[in-house]
Amino acid sequence: MLPYTVVDAFTSEPLSGNPVAVCFDADHLDVSTMQRIANEMHLSETTFVLRPSAGGDARVRIFTPVNELPFAGHPILGTALAVAQRNNAWALELETAMGIVHIEVEPRGDLRGRVRMSQPIPVSAPYRRSVELLAALGVEAPALPVSEYRNGPRHVLVGLGTLAELSTLSPDHRRLAEHEDMAAICFAEAGDHWRMRMFSPAYGVVEDAATGSAAGPLAIHLASHGRAGFGDQVRIRQGVELGRPSDMIATAQGSSTGVESVAVSGDAVTVARGTLLV
Structure with a gap:
């Protein structure tokens, strides 16, 4: 019970x-x-x-x-x-x-x-297989350098130039599956917030509606490349293409010399309670 x-x-x-x-x-x-x-x-x-x-x-x-x-x-x-x-x-x-x-x-x-x-402060590095990853995603030219962030799961962040480009992504999941132990996190600016999509055959998830462990790394990535400030509240929306919109707020404290802390917040609602008979 x-x-x-x-x-x-x-x-x-x-x-x-x-x-x-x-x-x-x-x-x-x-x-x-x-x-x-x-x-x-x-x-x-x-x-x-x-x-x-x-x-x-x-x-x-x-x-x-x-x-x-x-x-x-x-x-x-x-x-x-x-x-x-x-x-x-x-x-x-x-x-x-x-x-x-x-x-x-x-x-x-x-x-x-x-x-x-x-959140755990992630370890970051350039992603060594970025050329193959971009081909699997169908992205010709990323808007920012492609980097990986590991805070437990490994997230590889790929910035796109426009929201339309992000929304119409149709990755080749067989080719994505060749990238082990990682999730591809694609994002684009959307006015007063950032839109994000996540694809990860390696973790058994075709597409995720909200990837909270990637929200902190995205705040760090944006601050590191001058697209946001350290200490800013970065608003992120995900799951739109799945019909399950999700809203996250991420803040990375620190500077270009190092990240001091990462916090992520959002709402949640209980929708079911039950008992497994195992």
């Missing part, structure tokens, strides 16, 4: 944003069973909440349909709301394989909340 909650992350509207299934009381499950449950849920991520082991409020393991991730954005944000609602505790420290994530939840009624989370 495994209780679970489904939370739509980075939205205040049910059946929008990016859903995550949050399974509680999961200490008795082995890794194989967790992976099979994640495949059964068939969402981009499913999380499992366990007893803490490093001084936090809970330990969280994150699975895509095909593998485990050490950290991910929308699953942690959604899990934070589910844990906060269950425990009636609105300041949390969630243990992940990338360390403790500090969480603040502002409740907004019985089902909704605004969540702010710290």
